[in-house]
Amino acid sequence: MRKSISFPLKVGECSKQAHADFPEKAIYEREAGRSGFFGPASHFHHQHAPTGWSEWEGPLRPRAFNFNLVEKAAQLSPWLVPHLLHNADCKIRVWKIDQSMEFLVRNSDGDDLLFIHQGKADLYCDYGHLEVGEGDYVLIPRSTNWRLEPHEKMFILMIENTNASYNLPEKGIVGSHAVFDPAVLEVPQINDQFKAQYSEDDTQVHMKRGEKISVITYPYNPLDAIGWHGDLSVVKLNWRDIRPLMSHRYHLPPSAHTTFVGDGFVVCTFVPRPIESDPGALKVPFYHNNDDYDEVLFYHAGDFFSRDNIEAGMVTFHPAGFTHGPHPKAFKAGREYKKKFADEVAVMIDTRNALSFADEAAQVENDQYVYSWRESVKR
Numbered sequence: 001m002r003k004s005i006s007f008p009l010k011v012g013e014c015s016k017q018a019h020a021d022f023p024e025k026a027i028y029e030r031e032a033g034r035s036g037f038f039g040p041a042s043h044f045h046h047q048h049a050p051t052g053w054s055e056w057e058g059p060l061r062p063r064a065f066n067f068n069l070v071e072k073a074a075q076l077s078p079w080l081v082p083h084l085l086h087n088a089d090c091k092i093r094v095w096k097i098d099q100s101m102e103f104l105v106r107n108s109d110g111d112d113l114l115f116i117h118q119g120k121a122d123l124y125c126d127y128g129h130l131e132v133g134e135g136d137y138v139l140i141p142r143s144t145n146w147r148l149e150p151h152e153k154m155f156i157l158m159i160e161n162t163n164a165s166y167n168l169p170e171k172g173i174v175g176s177h178a179v180f181d182p183a184v185l186e187v188p189q190i191n192d193q194f195k196a197q198y199s200e201d202d203t204q205v206h207m208k209r210g211e212k213i214s215v216i217t218y219p220y221n222p223l224d225a226i227g228w229h230g231d232l233s234v235v236k237l238n239w240r241d242i243r244p245l246m247s248h249r250y251h252l253p254p255s256a257h258t259t260f261v262g263d264g265f266v267v268c269t270f271v272p273r274p275i276e277s278d279p280g281a282l283k284v285p286f287y288h289n290n291d292d293y294d295e296v297l298f299y300h301a302g303d304f305f306s307r308d309n310i311e312a313g314m315v316t317f318h319p320a321g322f323t324h325g326p327h328p329k330a331f332k333a334g335r336e337y338k339k340k341f342a343d344e345v346a347v348m349i350d351t352r353n354a355l356s357f358a359d360e361a362a363q364v365e366n367d368q369y370v371y372s373w374r375e376s377v378k379r
Contacts, residue, residue, distance in 0.1 A: 008042070013045065014043070014045055015029070015043070015045065019043075019250055019251045019281065019282040019286055022045060027335070028045070028046040028047070028048065028049050028050060028287060029043055029044070029045055029046075029282070029286055029287060030043070030044045030046060030050045030286075030287040030288065030289070030323055030325075031043050031044075031286055031287070031288040031289075032044065032288070032289055032291065034291060034292055037253040037254065037255045037290075039292075049287070049328070049331070049373070050287045050323040050325065051287065051323055051324060051325060051373035052373065052374075053373070054374075056370045056371075060319055060321075060322070061319075061322075061370045062316065062317065062318050062319070062322070062324060062369060062370050063316070063317040063357075063365055063366075063369060063370070064310070064314060064315065064316045064317070064365065064366045064369035064372075065084070065314065065315045065316075065317070065361050065364050065365050065366070066311075066313065066314050066315075066364045066366065067084065067094045067157075067298070067313055067314065067315050067364065068155075068313035068314070068364075069363075069364040070082075070084065070094055070360055070361075070363075070364055071360070071363075072360055073093075073094045073095060073096045073155075074096040074097070074098075075095065075096075075097070076097065076099070076101060076102075077101070077103075077105060077206055078093075078095045078105060078112075078156075078158060079105060079107075079206060079208045079213055081093050081094065081095050081158075082358045082360045083358055084315075084357070084358050084360060084361040085296060085315075085317065085355045085356070085357060085358075085361060086355065086356055086358070087264075087351060087353045087354060087355050087356060088162065088264075088353065089161070089162055089163075089164070089262065089263055089264030089265055089351065089352070089353060090159065090160065090161065090162065090262060090264065090265045090349065090351050090355075091158075091159070091160040091162060092157070092158070092159055092160075092296065092349065092355075093158050094117075094155065094156065094157055094158070095154075095155075095156045095158055096153065096154065096155050096156070097148060097150055097153075097154050097156070098119075098150055098152070098153040098154065099150065100147075100148070100149040100150065101147040101148055101149070102204075103147065103203065103204040103205065103206055104145045104146060104147050104203065104204070104205045104206070104222065104223070105145075105146060105147065105205070105206045105207075105208070106143055106144065106145050106146075106205050106206070106207040106208070107140070107142060107143070107144075107160070107207075107208050108142065108143050108207055108208060108209040109142070109160065109162055109163065109208055109209060109210065109211070110142055110160050110161045110162040110163050110164055110165075111139065111140065111141055111142050111160070111161040111164065111165050111166050111262075112139075112140040112158060112159070112160055112161075113137060113138070113139050113140075113158070113159040113160075113161065113166060113260060113267065114132075114136075114137070114138040114139075114140065114156050114157070114158055115136070115137055115138075115156065115157040115158075115159070115298070115300075115347055116132055116133055116134055116135065116136045116137075116138065116154065116155075116156055117134070117155040117156060117157055117298075117300055117312075117313065118134060118153065118154060118155035119133070119134065119150055119151070119152045119153050119154030119155060119156075120132065120133030120134065120150070120151050120152060120154075121133070121148045121149055121150040121151060121154060122148070122149040122151075122193065123138065123146060123147075123148055123149075123188070123234070124146065124147055124148075124149070124194065124197055124223055125140070125144055125145060125146035125147075125188055125223065125234050126144050126145050126146070126222075126223060126225060126228075127144070127187065127188040127225075127228060127233050127234050128187075128188030128189045128190045128191065128194045128225070128228075129188055129189055129190075129191055129193045129194035130186065130187070130188040130189070130234065130236060132148075132236060135238045135239045135240060135300070135301075135345070136236050136237070136238050137236065137237045137238070137239075137259070137260070138234065138235075138236050139166055139234065139235045139236075139237075139260070140234050141165065141232055141233070141234065142165065144234060145205055145222055145223060146234070155313065157298050157347060159262075159267060159349060161262040161263060161265075162263075163263070164262060164263030164264075165263075166260045166261065166262055167260070167261045168182070168260065168261070169258040169259070169260070169261050169266070174245065178243075178245065179242060179243060179244065179245060179257075179259075180237065180241050180242045180243065180259075184237065184238075184241040185235045185236065185237055186235065186236040186237075187233045187234065187235055187236070188233070188234050190225065190226060190227055190228075194223070197221065197223060198221060198223075198224055199220065199221045200219070200220045200221075201220070201221065202217055202218070202219055202220075203217070203218050203220065203221045203222060204216065204217050204218075205217075205218070205222065237259070239269055239271050239300075239345055240271075242259065242269055242271050244256075244257060244270075244271055244273050245257070246273050246274060247276065247281075248274070248276055248277045248278055248281070249276065249278040249280075249281050250276065250278075250281060251276055251281060251282040251283065251284075251285070251286060254268055254270075254285075254348060254350070255268070257269055257270055257271075257348070264351060264352045264353055265293075265349055265350060265351040265352060266349070266350050267347065267348070267349055268347070268348040268349075268350070269345075269346075269347060269348075270342075270344060270345065270346045270347075270348065271344075271345055272302065272341065272342060272343050272344065272345070273341070273342050274340065274341055274342075275334075275337075275339055275340055275341060275342055277340075282334070283334040283335075283337060283339075284325075284326040284330050284331055284333075284334035285325055285326055286325060287323055287324070287325030287326075288323065288324070288325060289320075289321060289322055289323045289324070290318075290320060290350070291320055291321055292320060292352060293320055293350040293351060293352055294317070294318070294319050294320050294350070294351045294353075294354055294355045295317070295318040295319075295320075295324075295348065295349075295350050296315060296316070296317050296348065296349040296350075296351070296355070297315065297316045297317075297346050297347070297348050297349075298314075298315050298346060298347040298348075298349075299311065299312055299313065299314050299315070299316075299344075299346050300312060300345040300346055300347060301344070301345040302343045302344035302345050303343050303344055304344050304346065307326075307327055307330070307372075309372065316369070317355070319354070319355075320354070327372060327373055328373065328374075328375050
């Protein structure tokens with residue numbers, strides 16, 4: 001697909017190009033863009049930080065949640081934990097489990113993407129046996145029978161692609177082997193561990209459809225396949241196998257870090273990388289109002305350099321239509337180039353349609369997060 005040459009309009013004092021060499025009079029750049037960094041965009045140069053509000057009233061505001069504290073997250077079945085953030089396309093929840101499941105589960109509503117935040121386990125499913133652990137994405141196709149046998153306490157972020165399937169992103173001119181080579185994806189095996197769980201004992205399958213649960217009992221274990229072939233499977237990807245796109249002279253937009261594409265949303269992964277070294281390049285995420293997407297960030301590990309008072313297991317939410325970006329300390333540190341390496345791992349979920357919140361999410365919200373862009377944070 002070819003793109004014709006177009007030239008943006010220029011009014012007043014502005015930089016030669018986005019995210020670099022700002023005018024001295026206005027060091028704060030703000031991007032207003034459409035279609036999640038792929039559509040038309042303009043870049044403003046402001047004399048004050050675009051996030052410098054003194055007060056905020058109304059429900060549409062930036063939020064932070066501590067998902068470590070969700071009370072109903074510890075359940076034997078993932079279908080018993082609440083949806084914390086959700087819309088018709090995407091349902092986000094966290095699940096904590098520390099003992100083996102004595103039954104199978106099956107989601108007939110859509111594909112599930114599990115991100116293993118903590119712990120490790122053996123996963124048994126229609127396709128075989130797979131070891132999963134910290135930092136793994138595990139993609140489970142719709143209507144797959146599966147269960148976990150944890151070896152230690154597990155904390156799992158679950159992202160349902162309702163009524164649709166996950167795909168890999170188009171990687172354009174960098175080619176299909178960039179970011180991660182599909183060859184690193186792992187699939188379950190019909191190995192000795194899988195064969196050892198064959199049985200003639202009664203086995204239940206807890207099937208979810210339309211958020212209602214049916215229990216199907218078999219007089220044997222349905223995970224009895226001796227082999228399979230095809231191009232549909234459970235697959236595993238660890239964040240350590242992601243090799244991010246980078247530029248020492250240009251701060252790339254979040255879309256460059258897309259890992260999976262759902263129907264109405266994308267899942268991106270931020271992993272450790274060198275910080276831009278060019279003297280004129282922006283070295284922290286740029287201020288922007290992503291006017292078509294809600295943005296959710298789950299913090300997994302490391303030093304979250306663009307955020308204050310954020311720890312692993314927490315989630316931030318930035319709704320479409322308002323400006324957000326680095327906190328003041330991070331912006332100042334970026335200007336001074338104090339850090340040379342971004343040592344963080346986070347999962348981002350950008351949704352095209354507005355997300356709603358469950359009561360369980362509201363119960364673990366930090367209601368002062370909206371003021372965290374102040375130079376002096378309100379307590």
